[in-house]
Amino acid sequence: MTGPGGALVVTDLRVEFDGFVAVGGVSFDAHPGEVRFLIGPNGAGKTTCIDAITGLSKGTGSVTLGDQQLLGRSTQKIVRLGVGRTFQTASVFEGLSVLQNLDIAAGLHRSSLSLLRARRGVDPAIESALEEIGLSEERETPAGILSHGQKQWLEIGMMLVQEPRALLLDEPVAGMSQDERTATGELLQRIAQRRIVLVVEHDMDFMRRYASRVTVLHQGKVLSEGAVAQVQADPRVQEVYLGTAATTTAGSVPPDAMTETTTDAARHGEGV
Amino acid sequence: MLELNEIRAGYGPTLVLHGVTLPVARVVAVLGHNGAGKSTLLRVAIGLIKPRSGQVVFDGEDVTSLPPNKRVARGMAYVPQGQQSFPQLTTMENLQLVADGRKRGKSLIEQQLSRFPALEKFATRKAGLLSGGQRQQLAIARALITEPKMLILDEPTEGIQPTIVAEIEHTVMQLASEGLSVLLVEQHIGFALEAAEKYLVLASGFAASTGDGGASAAEGVREAMAI
Amino acid sequence: GDTAEADAGTAAAGSCIDTSGDTIKLGFLNSLTGGMAISEQTVSNVLHMAADEINADGGILGKQIEYIQEDGATDWPTFAEKTEKLLTQDCVAAIFGGWTSSSRKAVKPVVEENNGLFFYPVQYEGLESSPNIYYTGATTNQQIIPAMDYLAAQGVKTLFLAGSDYVFPRTANAIIKLYAAELGIEIVGEEYVPLDKDDWTTQVSKIVAADPDFVFNTINGSSNVGFIKAYYDAGLTPETTPIISVSIAEEEAPAMGHEVTGNYASWNYFQSLETPNNPGFIERWQAYPDSSGVTSDPMEAAYISLYLYKALAEAAGSFEVDDINAAAAEGGITVDAPEGVVTLDGENHHISKPGNIGRINADNQFDIVWSSDGFIEPDPYLEGYDWFPADVRDALVAAAG
Amino acid sequence: MTRLKPWLPVIGIAVFAVLLLVVAPAVLSMHWLNNLGKYCCWAIAAVGIGLAWGRGGMLVLGQGVFFGLGAYAMAMHLTLESTAPGSLPVFMILYDPLASLPAFWEPFRSDAFTLAAIVLLPVIVAGVLGYALFKRRIKGAYFAILSQALAVALAVLISSTIRETGGDTGLSDFKYFFGFVLNDDANKVMVFMIAASLLILCLLAVWQLNRSRFGELLVATRDAEERVRFLGYDPANIKLVAYVVAALMASIAGALFVPIVGIITPAEIGASASILMIAGVALGGRASLFGPALGAMAIGWGQSSLGSSWPDGWVYILGLVFILVTLFLPMGLSSLFGKAKGLLWRSRGTPPDALDEPAPVLEPVGDGVTK
Amino acid sequence: MDALISPLLNGTALGALLLLAALGLTLTFGQMGVINMAHGEFIMAGAFIAYLTQTVVASSNVSILLALPLAFIGAGLLGLLLEIGIIQWMYRRPLDTLLVTVGVALILQQVALQIFPAQGVPVEAPDWLSGQIDVFGYAWPLRQVFTIVLAALCLVSLAVWLKYSSFGRRIRATVQNRDLAETSGIRTRNIDRITFFVGSGLAGVAGVAASLIGGTNSQMGTQYIIPAFLVVVAGGVGQIKGTVLAAWALGIALSFFAEWTTGSMAQVLAFVLLVVFLQFRPQGLFTVRTRGLT
Ligand SMILES: Nc1ncnc2c1ncn2[C@@H]1O[C@H](COP(=O)(O)OP(=O)(O)OP(=O)(O)O)[C@@H](O)[C@H]1O
């Protein structure tokens, strides 16, 4: 146990769809204070893992947060136990303003009766989340007209105000430009100081810069696990996921550099 | 091949593009921050959005008022952002859908299946059940089956595993070298510039800078995007 | 308001009927839209014809009829609302219309409360009378009881009852069952289907299984079509299992095609009736704009109702409701109707009617196979029939006040 | 002006209250006052529909069920009140004079029980039904069609239990209303005042609900139900509250309809009646505060006046209202007002109320799965 | 045994009629997401077309066969008109199509009331449909058999068309992602029109069958619309095999309930049963799963 809230421990998680094993006995853990990465080829089962942890898909095995078993509970219950997540495609309440979005998210621990009162003023927690995600100026803007990246930040903000113990982010920087990625990565590192942060990403540069530990999934199983360098060096990971190019572009070379060796990588591109 | 002249377009009351002109070249990359209007520009190009003013010219023909399906029939193909598919159709049906009525339909499908083995593996699965990356591969395969003269790609590598990113990038380069025109939106500046003959940087719906592609352009682009 | 007023029936403020000009306002209340428009449009139309005739003939008490047509919209609360509107806003002297018993029951409290007049033209289940309603259609002893007598005379031993699920068929069948017991006819089945449903197949299967001598049909509206078709499909024929209906007339029969041919109906008026007035009536109707081309019992009764009102007003020399009721009570009010000379019963506000039973022929006209000896006096509470339980009659009369 | 803005609806309600409670009784004839009372009933039901449908996204096509519960509870009470002690309601005598009053009628002799039933019956029924439906995540067209089927089922049930409920003819001929003689203009005015006051109360209640956090949550649930789940709320509960409140309002509307109109029949609670309630809400503006009430009153008025002067035309007009409003003004007539307001506020730098205007242009085009 | 035969056969025939009424909805509602409340009036149009055909071709033996394609085309054209005039603007607002089409239904009813005799018109059954066949001692009306055969024919053609033709794929694609379909080269507007035409046309065919069973008048459509939608919903929207099963089950249930109770009670019980059923299978008999936040 590294932190106050206890760890997120996934043990022998299995998810099946009509006989197809999407996740077949995955175990890993994540602790407060680290930015934990879950990577792997398309279709490896990363999103399905998160779905199972958050109650969207039915899984067997065990998922605990601290001493609470999460598996088998309803989504809203799991959220109330302190698990927040974002989605591969940002989903915010498009008809509501940024502030209203955050306020709703912040309200989960409010009593039912207080729901019947109108909102007065802005919670300090919401105010600081607005700061954090850089949307202070946009508080009255309907979320529907935010840009893609801003929506993703808003989603993170909505999680933050819920004070969750664990945040699960599914491809949070997909489609973001380089400096937006940097901003997001730094935000995640700040958040991770007190919470469990689990990130699914395909952006390897992003992973290298911000990951503390990495778990690689392949065909529903854990293929490799460890520190960034360790995982990158794993030939099996290179073969199914990174391509051999990864070895040559280790370090902080921007991802754009990867393209220089595309032809080479292509030969190894195996798909799922 | 494709010209976008002085495009002004938007959604409802809001204007997103304020008179954008695309540089004319075979392979053009459009770069810019989130919300800059890149996807909007591509939607105008394929016809999903009617511009309030400005012109879309394809292959010398003014297609501004043509619906998307007619533009596709004239040789444009479009891969939208966000891994879109027909969720209730199987992977195979997704492909057959575009292959229908084409002479070499069967072999075109075969060709794409061998390019993306994951699709072959999940041929009978409903596309809605595929993983994000698998769906994106499907989307690109669908576009290629139409044997387009021009490919419009909106962040085609978003959410794709590195090996396949490489594969897609390779494919794009190769198609480009074979003479296909490409209009590309990408966050991977390096790749975009390598592929592109010309680039356009969009900032808040204005053309912030344009220039020739190639690795040397990267500095200029980063600067243009920083403002 | 206060609660002290014991008598809820206190008449509302005196009527507002305006007799100062040279016209008199009457209200016509029929469903011109909705499901019952199917039947009621014709009634509305024939009321217009009657009004035109009377106007051409000098009007009522020298005043031209100015009618206000309202749409009941096949909705009973609308009937109530429009009645109130006609009486209190338009100040009409009387209202004519309604078809289903439900519509009449919606109108009844309103005309009673406002002391208005309502003329109702359709055969019904009886067991009702109101000082504010005049009934020109048949009550049970003028239509259903003659039909039962006819069946008994034909030697019918077993009878199947098929009806729509609402107050008229339910009550009519209750009476039929009482009378059947008296006549020694066994009821071998009783089926109801909602008014707006056409599917009768299951019920007809039950008729096939029960194999009755006759079917007594109290179905109303277009549901009859589904019934007749299912009956025909099941191989039932007038030769083996004839139907006697009380709501299929010249107007309805064509919609059922040849499949209804050979079956029976009990009415007071048929287009085929040979009376002095009938040919002229038919001719005028056929010439009337938007006419359906055939005459039928309910429309004839509606036609009578306007003439009955004219006779009453002229006997009373007034359009005031109380005067008219007084004139009715005097007795001797008659109308020379297409069905013959009918006489108003001043007590119960029904009219005497001839009983007739017809058989549907290939032209969807009725060949009359039986006629009553003379006119049948109306007896809504079946006081002349000792098989009808006295306690029910007493309770109903008491409830009616 | 800006400080006033949040209170504009209250001022609106106050003006409306004065119009209904002071002006209307002074200027309208008894007939039209009575009709206005009837429109108020529909408006009460419509205010609830506005909450459930406009704000909550539940297309409640079967509000007739709850309208009917309230109406029949009231009608049974009034029928018993008008029946001499020891005797049966007239319509029952017709079928079986010797039978006793059906057991479920008995408690409706009591004033208190009747009033409690009008409130509790819809709450219980909507609670159970809504819980079952929403927990099973039945929504969209499914929910609409099912709720409509229930209205049909209840209407047919009442039609076919003629001895117990009066059937298709319905219940009518009420003489007293909790001891007051109904055929008395002063008492009719009183009943009208009750209906109008309750309408005002319902408007206030919905106004408060809409501006509350619950109101925001309801809109959030309407727009992205599954997302709400991931914020730790159970959308089923949120929808349930709105559904129950709407049911309660429909029941109150039905209960008042009875003494005002003097008759209740299954047709008033069946499919067409339920859809007509929706028509008013759509016309006025489903998501706005006043829209549903005013729309319902407009439809009621149209029916009374145009339905009289031009019956065929009224059917066409009603049909066209459905078509044109849905086509061109999906947010109803009130959105015209909203648009004007929007322009006004925008020019002053304040965005329009996003809650009122789920701008259709924002609808996602993505992998929409039709449910 | 005998007591079971007749409700079973009657119920099957009733189910076939419900299926005919619902088949078109599996296209317009199931595939296109349009809640067309005027579908009942398209059924009515089919019935009136059967009548009109009869006024021209006097022999009912021939005219009914002629009426089937004519009703398909006639009702289909009505549907096409509806699609072009109204529905095409509403594909992104499926729930609102319900309201629009309620208006259309009202207008069509009133138009029919004003064109045709209010009492309705007769549609004569052909001679080859009068009579019964013997099934375990029960004389089963031929007309019921005809309804079943007609329903089966429509069902099979529709299923084959949807499943195996490229057109079927295109319909489904258009429904699922309109913009994507359009940019995949599919002429979505044509697809919409043809789908709506066929879906409405099927209502016309149902109308011919209905005209042989009940009255042909302005109100006839209203009795089919809600059961038809319930059948589609209970079967699992867009699932033809589900629709078939649900229609049959509803027909059987109505028949048996009517056998045991009254015609009215049967309606109530069948509806309540369906609602309870959907409680347990909220997505109908057959379901399609997808991922994500939909
Ligand atoms: N509901 C489902 N039914 C059937 N198969 C499913 C379902 N959900 C996921 N799968 C399959 O499970 C596998 C894992 O999918 P998942 O979405 O977890 O992959 P992923 O690791 O998130 O991939 P990506 O990086 O492409 O998003 C895929 O092959 C997918 O097709």
Ligand SMILES: Nc1ncnc2c1ncn2[C@@H]1O[C@H](COP(=O)(O)OP(=O)(O)OP(=O)(O)O)[C@@H](O)[C@H]1O
């Ligand atoms: N359907 C829509 N309705 C209204 N506004 C929209 C819509 N789609 C996009 N916008 C707005 O238009 C602007 C440009 O969007 P666009 O999608 O073109 O950006 P982009 O450059 O592609 O960004 P990203 O990199 O995030 O994909 C943004 O402010 C966005 O919020």
Ligand SMILES: NC(N)=O
């Ligand atoms: N009186 C009748 N037929 O309802």
Ligand SMILES: [Mg+2]
């Ligand atoms: Mg994923």
Ligand SMILES: [Mg+2]
């Ligand atoms: Mg974009």
